[in-house]
Amino acid sequence: MAFDMHTHSDFSDGTTTPAEVISAAARAGLAGVAMTDHDTTAGWEPAEEAAAEHQIALIRGMELSTVSADGIPVHVLSYLHDPTNLALLQELAKSRNARYKRAKRMAELLSEDFPISWELVKQHTTAESTIGRPHLADALVHVGAVPNRSAAFDTILRGGSKYYVPHYAPDPVLGVELIRAAGGVPIFAHPKAKVRGRIVDERLFYDMLDAGLAGVEVYHRDNSGSGKAWLLDFAKKHDLLVTGSSDYHGAGKPNRLGENTTPRATVEAIEAGATSGYGVLWNGN
Ligand code: AMP
Ligand code: FE
Ligand code: FE
Ligand code: ZN
Numbered sequence: 001m002a003f004d005m006h007t008h009s010d011f012s013d014g015t016t017t018p019a020e021v022i023s024a025a026a027r028a029g030l031a032g033v034a035m036t037d038h039d040t041t042a043g044w045e046p047a048e049e050a051a052a053e054h055q056i057a058l059i060r061g062m063e064l065s066t067v068s069a070d071g072i073p074v075h076v077l078s079y080l081h082d083p084t085n086l087a088l089l090q091e092l093a094k095s096r097n098a099r100y101k102r103a104k105r106m107a108e109l110l111s112e113d114f115p116i117s118w119e120l121v122k123q124h125t126t127a128e129s130t131i132g133r134p135h136l137a138d139a140l141v142h143v144g145a146v147p148n149r150s151a152a153f154d155t156i157l158r159g160g161s162k163y164y165v166p167h168y169a170p171d172p173v174l175g176v177e178l179i180r181a182a183g184g185v186p187i188f189a190h191p192k193a194k195v196r197g198r199i200v201d202e203r204l205f206y207d208m209l210d211a212g213l214a215g216v217e218v219y220h221r222d223n224s225g226s227g228k229a230w231l232l233d234f235a236k237k238h239d240l241l242v243t244g245s246s247d248y249h250g251a252g253k254p255n256r257l258g259e260n261t262t263p264r265a266t267v268e269a270i271e272a273g274a275t276s277g278y279g280v281l282w283n284g285n
Contacts, residue, residue, distance in 0.1 A: 013130065081276050082182045123139075
């Protein structure tokens with residue numbers, strides 16, 4: 001009874017549709033899967049249909065982009081929040097607009113050295129995509145500047161590169177508060193992902209805890225070994241939920257569905273923590 005609690009579709013920066021993510025999860029033998037696109041819940045509806053068809057449990061979620069006071073990107077997984085909550089929607093609109101402007105600016109900077117244009121970048125998104133560096137990476141792959149997304153992230157698009165532009169996102173503490181206010185269950189995504197750059201200091205964990213953090217994503221390929229040990233200890237001390245997931249992005253990342261999973265009891269605890277009226281769609285699992 002394994003559940004993969006973190007996946008992306010082409011509604012954000014995955015490369016496959018929600019229905020394709022769901023059918024691939026069913027083929028991988030998972031009992032359930034969470035759809036957690038960046039800053040959007042637009043993929044919930046197609047995911048719901050596919051999950052019913054494939055008789056796999058669906059946990060409706062989202063990965064909220066936030067940024068710490070010292071400028072470090074912090075991702076907070078939100079499970080089972082009310083997607084019509086106004087305060088959350090307003091904040092999402094703000095960061096999605098900021099992301100759009102930032103992507104345009106990065107495309108402009110890239111176009112000085114590579115044969116790419118804003119038009120080409122947009123061809124690598126759908127109308128609803130939460131636009132980000134993955135789409136810029138796809139344009140760079142398209143023109144042969146790099147072999148794949150990961151190579152682009154390691155070089156041209158890395159934080160600190162001359163083409164990198166930051167964008168507005170809410171503070172992580174506000175993120176946790178907004179998720180709770182929308183009835184959702186906030187879980188800190190890949191908190192010890194050293195491979196992605198700087199990681200936040202311990203004080204932020206305590207601030208997020210005070211704001212209502214429900215758990216930490218421990219079993220994720222980007223967390224360091226010592227980071228996982230620290231997280232397990234922290235979770236135990238503060239009675240937090242512990243999750244595991246693949247962070248599947250289709251062909252955009254090497255991550256395989258079900259490479260890390262979460263037990264059913266934890267999924268039940270997440271459902272019990274939601275106050276939005278939205279539950280897990282168990283579909284007989
Ligand atoms: P951004 O939020 O626009 O700064 O871009 C960072 C996002 O890129 C993260 O959410 C990652 O999940 C995503 N991403 C997608 N594919 C890759 C990859 N191959 N390597 C690193 N990050 C990736
Ligand atoms: Fe992503
Ligand atoms: Fe993330
Ligand atoms: Zn993710």
